[in-house]
Amino acid sequence: MIQKALILIILLFCLGGCQNDNRKQTVKKERPPLTVEAIIVHKEPVPIWLEYTGKTQATKRVEIRARVAGTLEKVLFTEGDHVRQGQNLFAIEQTAYRAALDQALAGRELNRASLQLARADVARYLPLVAEDLAPRATLEQYQAKVAELQAKIKADEAAIREAKLNLSYTEITAPIAGVISRSYVDVGNIVGYGEKTLLTTIVADDPMYAYFNPPEEQFQIMRRYKSKDVLDARVRIPATRSLIKRGPYKGHIDFGDNKVDRMTGTISMRAVVENPKHDLLEGTFVYIDVFVSDKVPFFMIPPGAILEDQQGSFVYTVDKSNTTKRVNIKRGFEGRLYVQITSGLTDDAQIIISGLAKIKPGIKVAAKDMTAEKGVMALMKKQQMTSAE
Template sequence: MVGGSTKESCFGLVVAAVFIVTVTTSFGAAGQEKETPAKPLPTVTVMPVVSKDIQPSISFTGRVEAIDKVTLRARVDGFLEQRRFSEGQDVKAGDLLYVMEKGQYEAALAQAQGAVESEQAALELANIEVGRLNTLIAKNAAPKAQLDVATAKQKESKARLSQLLAALDKAKLDLGYTDIRAPIAGRIGRSQYSIGNFVGPSSDALATIVSQDPIYVTFSVSQREILAVREKLGSAGKLGDNVNAAIVLVQLADGKQYPEPGKVNFVDVTVDQGTDTVPVRATFPNSDRILIDGQLVNVIVESGTTKTMLLVPQSAIQMDQAGPYALVVDKSNKIEVRRIEPGQVQGADLAVTKGLAAGEMVVTEGVQKVRPGQVVEPVVVKSGS
């Protein structure tokens, strides 16, 4: 009996201990649940919709073209003796660029000059003979047949002299062609031939000169884009009669804008049937030689009048199957979806023509962690920060 009583006592102690541990754990867990803080609101970065006066514009892809571009060629056969320029340098109209061997052409010129002088002497003698016979015939001292022969020789001599004078002119031209000069002002490219090479009219171009300042930028405008230009730019942007009112800007490959604006100076009178586009050309100053012939650029055509537009950062614009939209934080800090109609791009911003109002806060960062109707903690960043 004593042993049984002892076992029962031990069992009771174990049960009591388990009960105490269970109760303590339960109370401890309950205490922890009471101390757990509320889940923080998601933080999003917002920026205000701003209203600005901007110039309506439309973009095209364009290419830089030199106003004048000349390939230098040899017009006579001969060896190159001198090259009087450095590749890539600016040259003026009339500058001496290449010198070819002159010996054979100087000799040909001297020979032609001698033939002319000889024939001039022969013609002078023929003139004297005709004059003398005219005098004798007037006195009935010579037959008229002699005068006819002398007159024929005089005409023959005049004809030979004309031929020899033409040959003399050609000899002078050939000698002049041995000095190859710049026909225009511009920058000269790489020389295709070295000194000592034999060149002639059948050879490839010696070098190319490209005018630099001013310079053209050409771009093609489709029929649809023409309508868009007229709608966005108004009457000032009509291609044709009022093109001078439009301002043409160029954006370079690095994204920077060319500092000098251009002016449209030509709109083609026919449409390219292969591409259904109208070629348009603008003139730009290029004193710093930034624009290079053949360069691909982005062309932005602006009207001369400003228009008030709403601008939002491009990072605030999202896209789904229904189209573009932005997330707006309302006065209660709740997320609201706004469908928008985008306009033209203005640097890092986008013009919005419908769907937003000035001063409203649009989400620019944190879009992926919020949903419509959710309360958020907005962090306002000013536009341009």
């Protein structure tokens, strides 16, 4: 009897343990799936903006130098100000140059009077020589004198032009519109002796250049996919470098070099942008956005959705049974908000964009569709709205 009782107790204990294990398994199976954010991708035309960093440079830079010698009498501009083309900048002492002009004018008048007398002598001797009443040699002397004086008058006129030119050089004006530097020479100093003294510089800042160096592969992408002969561009100043919002500055690409830099594998390019407020300064570090096209369909996904390991780039997708799957992809060109996917994706693929550290292939998830808020097109619209503010 005692043995039967012991056996019955052991059977009841084992049965209770099995029931507990079953309950634990049931609880484990009933754990809710991981909630993740996902976007649905399609092969569709997306505005392609390629972003680069670069520096601004003035479209024109002019050195203002003294072209005649003399004492600097006046500085007629505010240093660092914007000057207009033709504006007076400096005045050099004019006394010597006015005297030279007056002397050249007087010399011409003297020779004109002598020429008039010589012509009268020729006119008087012509009939006398014809009647053999005067020697021909005398007539020829007067004719030679006329020719000599005509040549002297031409030399006088050249001297007058030179004197006027030198006098004009004493009033130095701005050859271009732009921002002027400081005066490198103080009033009272002698300039222009032995060399053309540098007085100041002017840089033209509207429009402004922005130089950058894209990789050769992206240069070829621009050429292949561009929707217009002239690529649109805009220049932005990083928010961390400016306390006051400036830009974006609109323009276009006006130069691409004809060779690849062997050291860097890049090509020099240039954007020219409007700068009507003159607040984009030369030498500023900037972002250059180049618009390529919005006509060609691509698969585009946010950069944050892509993972990397020894096998390469991949994303996690969600199938119709809400199960995750690893999909290997190949990357194409990249922008700040997107990466082009050249292989691996299909239309209507659901890409996980959040909680990627917790994801592994074959697990159940609850995917929340965030395409309207965090898809590539949505991100681009937000950027456009931010840029327009």
